[in-house]
Each structure stands twice: as structure tokens, then as C-alpha cells.
Amino acid sequence: MEKMPKWADVVLIPLISLLLAAAISALVILAIGEDPVAAVKLMVDGALGSTYGWGYTLYYATNFLFTGLAVSVAFHARMFNIGGEGQAMLGGLGAALVCLYIPWPHWSMALAGGAIGAAIFGAAWAAIPAYLQARRGSHIVITTIMFNFIAAAVLNYVLVNLLRPAGSMDPATARFSDTVHLPTLHELLAPLGIEFSKAAPANVSFLVALAACVFVWLLIWRTKLGYEIRAYGKSEQGALYAGISPFKITMIAMLLSGALAGMMATNNVMGEAERLVLNSTEGAGFIGIAVALMGRSHPFGVFLAAILFGFLYQGGAELALWTKIPREMIVVIQALVILFTGALDNMVRMPLEKIFIAFRKGKA
């Protein structure tokens, strides 16, 4: 017998966890001598009160959609991919190479080419830890952490020594050509007669991210491969008995995960900076973990969680701008979300299960 109805598991527990995280964050804001209610108002206003705010919220959300989906796909095969950060960095390199060395006639082709380049580089970076886990039994969490650091070193080397334009001091590639420029939401919506802020960086990649959500949903719940991935994630023994190859599933799930993380580059590298800089990922790989946990690894949940984190990011930036609350407050909130939804899940779940069981007994 199920201890709890499904809606409680999918909606109630994340919601309670989120409220706990919010309550503690409010206490922290109170403790540093600021007003939490005013802070929330400022965040809502700054992130959702104008198309400028929305533009930033959606821009951040696009990043988190890609990394959140990446972590989710690996979660379904019961693997914990902490390497989203490194895979997204390498994805940025892939996208940059494609944009710099291929003369694209139109942005749509550049977008497709850049996405493929980013996905291949991201997947390749995930392939090594995946192979080592599948064939040599190295723990995927540890190897992906190590690969994050190695990726940072690789990117640093490439940007400083290979791709930096002559005469430039900062470790970054040259600017991409104008034909590679991806249309922003302003440029997309203006022909439809909708006014959208020109200054905000949200761009067509948001639509790619939404397509990726649909793709992941179809793949995981509507294909044989998705079934195998979920079966393997539920029980390795059972999957083995059903003739599912652990090696194949491990590799495919991690390659997909890496490709999705890499594709984040279409947004931050191609859509926003239009050149590759050091630390272009800005920690989005780690936020993907929080997003996947919040969203229960379901694409729709990931979508909601990504928007929530986009809101937190933009709202947090506004807080840092207008109050004495530093930007790092977002990191605290993010950590609390990961803590409550991921690690302290049972703290919320166990009492809730007791309540539901007591309630059912009362009815029977």
C-alpha cells in the first residue's frame, strides 16, 4: 500500500521544503538587519515587475533548464552528475569553435550548428566519467567533480594560450561575427507587436530549452530507451534480468546528460556574451542539481523550478543593487533548497507519512 497519495509526494513535499528554505532565508535576512518582507517585494518587483526583469529571469531560467534537465536524465538512471559545470564549460568551448571558424550565413543555422557543437563537447566531457564508471567502477560523483576542475584548467589554457586574439589581455575569445547573433526576445516579439525590453539578454535559446524539456519528457516516458533508463534506475538487478545492458544505459544517460549541460552554451555564450569568457557558466551546473531535486526530475517540474531559480537569481541581483544584502544571499537560498529537498527529504517526509496514515485510519 502506498503510504501517501502521489500528489503529496510530487507537490506537497517540495512545497514544504521550499517554505522551510524560505523561512530560514527570511530569518537570515532579519538577522543581518534587513526587512524580509521588503526584500521579497523588491525581488518580485525586480524580477517579475517589468519586461526587463522578466528578460533576465527567463535568461537565467534558460541556463537552469538545460543543467536541470541534464541532472534529471542522469538521476533517472540513478547517477548523480555533479559534472554539469564542467560539461557546460566544455559545451561553451564547442559552441565558440563552431561560431568562430564556420562562416554561418544565418543565425538559425548558427544556432543549430552551435547547439550541436556544444552538445558534442559536453557529451564528450561526460563520456569519460561515464566510461570509467561503467567499465572500471570509478564513482561517478567523484570523477565528475574532478572533471569540473580539469575542465576549468583546460578552458583556462585554451583561452589564455590558443583562442585569445592577438593584443588582447583578458582570457576570452574574439567576438563572434554579427551573423551569429541570436535574436533576443525583444527582436522576436517586436514583429508581433509585443513590447519587450531591449536590454534584457533573454533570447531564442529559451525556446530551444523548452523544446529540450519536451524532448526529455518524450524520451523518458514515451520510448523504449527511456523505459530502460528508468528501469535501470529503479533496480539494477531487475534491469539486468530484463536484458538491459548496464554499460549501454550508463553511457547513454551520461552522454545525454552531458549534451544537455553543454547545450546551455547556446544561451550564455552565443545568446548573451557572444564570445567565450572564463567562468561563463557562473555556477549554473550546480544550480541544475537544485533544480532537478526541486522538480522531482520531471521536465515540467524542472521547468517550474528553473523559473523559480531564475526569479531568485534576478531578484537576488536586484537585492544586491538596492539593499545591503549581498548577492551571495542567493547561494545561501540555493544551498537551503538543496539541503531540504535533497538531503533532509526524510525530515519532511516521515512526519507527513505519519499524518497521512493516521488520517486514512481515521477514515476507515
Place this chain on the structure above:
Amino acid sequence: MDFLTLIQVLDSTVRLATPLLLACLAGLFSERAGIFDIGLEGKMLASAFFSAAVAAVTGDVWLGLLAGIAASLVLSGLHGLASITFRGNQLISGLAVTMLAQGFTVVIAQRWFQQGGRTPSLMTEGRFGPITFPFAEAIAEVPVIGPIYAELLSGHSILVYLAFAAVPASWWLLYRTRFGLRLRAVGENPEAVDTAGISVVGLRFAAVGICGVLCGLAGAYLATSLQAGFVKDMTAGRGYIALAALIFAKWRPWHAMGACLLFGLLQAVALRFQNIELGGITIPVQMMDALPYILTVVILAGFVGKAIPPKAGGEPYVKER
């Protein structure tokens, strides 16, 4: 490379290996008891901040050290609560602990000192000064032995000597005491320990507590010895290098010292020489930075001896009913 340069590089190797060694031993106790800890970085960071903050305000480095250890212990308690009491995912918990420290330290530093997330620079009494060995000055002129004694062995902060003394102490505790035997057993086969009537929860919390103290020492060393004060994200991945060293050492104390000295040497060389010419090939500084991680991946993959973690590591223990 002349002899004096060599001594100087080795000297900074010792300095840079110390925080790694303390954190590595911290991870050793935790993981030997079956609790994976990727939150070493966060605990070091929290300790670095609170030790620097308290040392800056009170002017007493020992109070700073205590505050650092206390901060690290609080995070250890949180990790224990999540992964032992509530049987949550240890890796997620460790990650959350690190992020929590990364955010909190800056938020509080900004509130207390308004210096962009750092603490004021520590004056001499707020830092652990160098301990000069007897006759160091006198012997310094003696060739070979003199510099080794005066430069390399003498003149470190007390925490350096403590870190290296912790190696035999850890070995003794783990392999020569009843507590150590039980602690190792709980990481391999908690059912057996439970059957023997010994508390799995108690042992694991003890291990996590020791881990907290050692991470506290590591963080305090960073902020009050190696540098003079706390700056944002000052651990700079050392917690993860310590984790790498732990795997490299295959969860053994003496080997941990070797691994940390090796990784410390890599850092020292990278700091001093940047790009290194070796027989016509230039090794870029980034390669030196990445080497500890690459070596760890190679070791994990079992190409050079297999690293097998404690069997019950990462698994919450559920008592059968």
C-alpha cells in the same frame, strides 16, 4: 635549480600541504566510518571565516581557532543530521554544506565588516606566528644541514606541526585502539557492529565530529597562518584536492601524508615557476593545477592500483526490525 631554491620550494610545499593534510585526515575519519563527505571544502571555508573574524575582533588567535572549529562542527552536525539521522543522500548533503558556507561567509562578512565579503587583515597577535627551533639561527650557516633545519623544518606555525603530528596520531587511533577498530568496522559492515551492541549512530557521529574538528583546524590555518584574514572563497578547491588526496592514499593515514605532500609540491611548483620547460616541452601552469585531479581519476579507474573505498560508504544504515 640551485639548492636554496629547492629548499624554498620544499618549504612552501610543507605550507601548502598542511591544509590539505588536515582536511584529508578529516575526510579519512568520516569516510572510514561510512560517511562520504564532499563538504570538506565548506567546513574549511566556514572555519576560515569565523577564525579570522573572531581573531580580528578579539585580537586573540586562539579564540579564533576555537570559533573556527565550532563553525566547522556546526556544519558537521548538519551533515550528520542529514546523512545519519534522516538517512538522506550524503553527497547532496555535502554539496549543500559547501554551498551554505560559500554563501553564508560572504553574507555575514559583509554585515560585520563591510569590506566586500572579507575580514580586516590580521595583525601579528591575530595570527599564528612562526615557531623557531632552538639554534636555528646558529646552524643556518652550516652547508646543506643548516638550511634544511632553519628554513625547511623550523619557522612554521604551530598548526603545521600539529597537522603532521596528527598523522601518527590518526594511525594509532584507527589501528591500535578499540574505538578505531569499531570506527573502521562501521564503515565496512555496520550490521556486524550493530549486532555486537555498539551504536552505529554514535560511532558515525563521533567520526563526523572528528572530521569537523580537523576541518576547523584546516580552515583556521588558511586564514590565520597561511594568509592574514579571510577572503571570499579562499579555500579555492582545497577541500576537493584533499578528497582527491584521500582517494590517492586509499583511505590510509601515512599515505594521506604522502599524497598531500605530493599535491602540495605540485601547487608550490606551479606557484613559483608558472610554465615549466622540460626537455624542450613546455608544461603549462594549468597542467600543474589539473594534475591532482587527473591523477585521482587515473587512480580511481584502477590503472595504477585500485582504490577501493570503505564498503558501507555512502549508505545510510537502517536497523532491521
